[in-house]
Amino acid sequence: MDGSSLYAGGFRDAPVDAAHAFRAAMTAMARPGDIRRIAGAAPPAPLSVAAGTLLLTLCDPETRVHLGGTVDTDAVRQWLSFHTGAPHCAAAEADFALGSWADLMPLSRYRIGTPEYPDRSATLIVECDRLENTGAVLSGPGIRDTARLSLPDADALQGNATLYPLGCDFFFTCGDRVAALPRSTTIRAEG
């Protein structure tokens, strides 16, 4: 990676870009299954715009980030360090973990919070090849009746939901789109 692209790709207007991005991320987390547009960052390959934007919006020197297999490249590490200052770490310590579903497995590696502090759990940002409102049926807080979302592995995510109120929370990213799946969502595999 040449020096110029390491410094490029950040927010143009950080307060405003981050505000827009957070609103998309928050709406996605509040309405599991909703797919929102999120943009503003131009991260190095192989990161999607959505994943890069989420990192710039939520990560800083106070958050430990784990990069899974295919996204753990020098270019991504340097870009993330320059723009956020977030320390890299192993999966077990991560506040945020980034990668494809295969990169990030198994789920048991991540912090799920403690009974007294369920918020101290990892948020996984999962890069997906497709993101659409088909497949697993979701219900629970934030969903009027039911919603559908193409989940990478409904079984593993069901297992995570059974830990409630503990467990990980997920963002799924694809291009400049994001959806979320909090641990509170009940998942039924496609019938």
Added chain:
Amino acid sequence: MSDYNFAYLDEQTKRMIRRAILKGLAVPGYQVPFASREMPMPYGWGTGGVQVSAATLTPEDRLKVIDQGADDTTNAVSIRKFFERTAGVATTEATQEATVIQTRHRIPEAELTEDQILVYQVPIPEPLRFLEPRKTETRKMHSLQEYGLMHVKLYEDISQHGAISTAYAYPVRVADRYVMDPSPIPKFDNPKMEMAAIQLFGAGREQRIYAVPPYTRVVSLDFEDHPFEATKADHPCDLCGAGDSYLDEVIMDDAGNRMFVCSDTDYCRSRREEAA
């Protein structure tokens, strides 16, 4: 110096608050600790709500601020001006036009939509605080769902007064898990909490953020033989005639004359404008 960062707070503070909001939405009703900042207003004036609003606002938003339902009281006016100046956002008094509504102690009468966010100012986020003063203990009680004490408190209400006399900050159970203080809204407003909008709660002095996503089950605690009742003054509004809105009782003179008026000033005004 006259320039502020967008919405006053620095970006790192906003990221910290935003991370707390996301965890709050993921675990509805659970109080997420956050590093509350000093704000240019005293504790008790909505510093928690202001920080949550600051982390949530975008430049395109239209902000409404209410204090006990009113848009024109000191607290509401000063917070509205604060964000006009530091975030440059448009403001409104009309509930339907607002995208973000910061509130102290009321939920607007008009039904909120999916495109709106309701931010509550919370003085004491811990529903168990007056039953168990130790934070270490209340945290344990939440982790174990040890909520019997709250039912004892409601039962004592019944044994002393013949009915549950708790009239505001009436405890609710969120998504069948956490017992939550809905902030000091009248219990009349409790049934509205199962709404289409996102609800965020900020307690500045107590350094807690919590949330209720749209369409989340919110149940007011009660007993089979003493079911929850959303009560209000048994009277129509003396200004607009509404029989379905929450009323303030206003003392008119020393002779004991009084009138009842809608606490939601926008609701009352729009009804009177329609009638005119």
